[in-house]
Amino acid sequence: MSKKTIFISVAGILLLAFFMATVIYKNHTSTLQGASAGRDQGVFERQGAPVKGPADARVTIVEFFDPACGTCADFYPLVKQLMDRYPGKVRVMMRYAPLHSGSDEVVKTLEAAHLQGKFFQALEMLFNNQRRWVVNHVSQPDRALGILKGMAMDHEKLAADMSQPEVNRAVEEDVQALRTLNIKATPEFFVNGRPLPSFGFEQLERLVAQAVDETY
Amino acid sequence: MEITEKVVGNRSAWSLLFAAWVLVTVATLGSLFFSEVMGVPVCVLCWYQRIAMYPLVLVLSIGLLPYDPRVLRYAAALAIAGWLTALFHVLVVAGIVPEKAQPCVQGIPCSETHISLLGFLNIPTLSLLTFTAIGVLLFYAHKLESS
Numbered sequence: 001m002s003k004k005t006i007f008i009s010v011a012g013i014l015l016l017a018f019f020m021a022t023v024i025y026k027n028h029t030s031t032l033q034g035a036s037a038g039r040d041q042g043v044f045e046r047q048g049a050p051v052k053g054p055a056d057a058r059v060t061i062v063e064f065f066d067p068a069c070g071t072c073a074d075f076y077p078l079v080k081q082l083m084d085r086y087p088g089k090v091r092v093m094m095r096y097a098p099l100h101s102g103s104d105e106v107v108k109t110l111e112a113a114h115l116q117g118k119f120f121q122a123l124e125m126l127f128n129n130q131r132r133w134v135v136n137h138v139s140q141p142d143r144a145l146g147i148l149k150g151m152a153m154d155h156e157k158l159a160a161d162m163s164q165p166e167v168n169r170a171v172e173e174d175v176q177a178l179r180t181l182n183i184k185a186t187p188e189f190f191v192n193g194r195p196l197p198s199f200g201f202e203q204l205e206r207l208v209a210q211a212v213d214e215t216y
Numbered sequence: 217m218e219i220t221e222k223v224v225g226n227r228s229a230w231s232l233l234f235a236a237w238v239l240v241t242v243a244t245l246g247s248l249f250f251s252e253v254m255g256v257p258v259c260v261l262c263w264y265q266r267i268a269m270y271p272l273v274l275v276l277s278i279g280l281l282p283y284d285p286r287v288l289r290y291a292a293a294l295a296i297a298g299w300l301t302a303l304f305h306v307l308v309v310a311g312i313v314p315e316k317a318q319p320c321v322q323g324i325p326c327s328e329t330h331i332s333l334l335g336f337l338n339i340p341t342l343s344l345l346t347f348t349a350i351g352v353l354l355f356y357a358h359k360l361e362s363s
Contacts, residue, residue, distance in 0.1 A: 007237075
C-alpha cells in the first residue's frame with residue numbers, strides 16, 4: 001500500500017469515527033432528556049426557593065440563573081411580562097446556577113436576602129447594576145454586597161446569614177440539581193418540568209402558552 | 217548499502233511522523249467532540265493548547281505527502297509550545313500553581329476539570345501526555361534522519 005493510500009484511509013477512518021461518535025452521543029443524550037422530562041417535579045423545584053406569583057398557579061416556570069449572567073438580566077423583565085400575560089396562572093421559581101467564578105458568594109447573599117423576604121428586590125438591584133460588580137465576567141462579591149447596601153434591610157443579619165448552614169444547603173441543593181439536569185449555561189428554563197426545545201424567548205413563550213392550555 | 221540504509225531510515229522516520237499525525241488528529245477530533253458535541257466549556261489555557269495542537273494536523277500532513285524531513289523543525293516548535301502550556305495547566309489543576317497566577321478571566325476556571333477517564337485522566341493530563349508522545353516521536357524521527 002502506498003503512503004498516500006494509508007494516509008487517506010486512516011484520515012477517512014478517523015473522520016468517520018468522529019461522526020459516528022457524534023451521532024451515538026446525540027442519540028444517547030436525547031434519551032436522557034426524555035427521561036428527565038418524565039421525572040417528578042422534585043428535581044426541578046426546591047422547597048423554600050424564591051417564588052414570584054400565586055402559590056396555586058398551575059404553571060411553574062423554574063429558572064436557573066446566575067446573577068452575573070447578562071442574558072439572565074435581559075430575560076428578567078421578559079419573564080415578568082410573560083407572567084402578566086396570564087394573571088394568576090403562572091409562577092416563577094428562581095434557582096441558583098453560580099456558573100461564573102465568584103458567583104457562589106453572590107448567590108449566598110441573595111439567599112440571605114431571601115430569608116428577609118427581600119430576594120426579588122435584591123436580585124433586581126444586582127441585575128440593574130451588573131456592570132458595576134461583574135468585571136470581565138468575574139463576579140466581585142464585595143462590590144455586589146456594596147450595591148445591596150443601598151437597600152433597606154437588616155444588613156448585619158444579612159452578613160451573618162450568609163454563612164448560615166441553611167443558606168449553604170439551599171445553594172448546594174441547587175448546584176446538585178444543575179448536575180442532575182446537566183445544565184451548563186444560564187438562564188435555563190423548565191416549564192412544568194419540560195425543558196426548552198432550543199434556547200430563546202419565543203420558545204419559552206410557546207412552552208408557557210402550551211402549559212397554560214393544558215392545565216386551565 | 218548506504219543508500220538502502222537511508223531509504224530504510226526515511227521509511228521509519230515517515231512511520232513515526234505518521235504516528236504523530238494520527239495522534240494529533242485523534243486529539244483534535246477528540247477535543248472538538250468534548251467542546252462541540254458534549255458542550256464541555258473550554259478555558260483559556262485549553263485554547264492555548266489547541267492553538268498548538270490543531271495546526272499540527274495540517275503541518276504534519278503536508279510534511280508526510282510527499283515526505284519532507286524539514287517538517288520536524290516546524291512541528292517541534294508547535295509541540296514544545298503546546299507541551300509547556302499543558303504542563304502549566306496540569307500544575308494549575310493540581311493546585312501547585314496558585315489560583316491568582318492563572319490567566320483565566322473568561323468565567324471558566326482552568327482549575328476545574330470536567331472529564332475524568334479511568335478516574336485520573338482529565339483533559340489537561342491527556343493533553344500533556346499527547347504533547348509528550350508527539351515530542352518523543354518527533355525526536356526519534358529526527359534521530360533517524362540525522363543518522
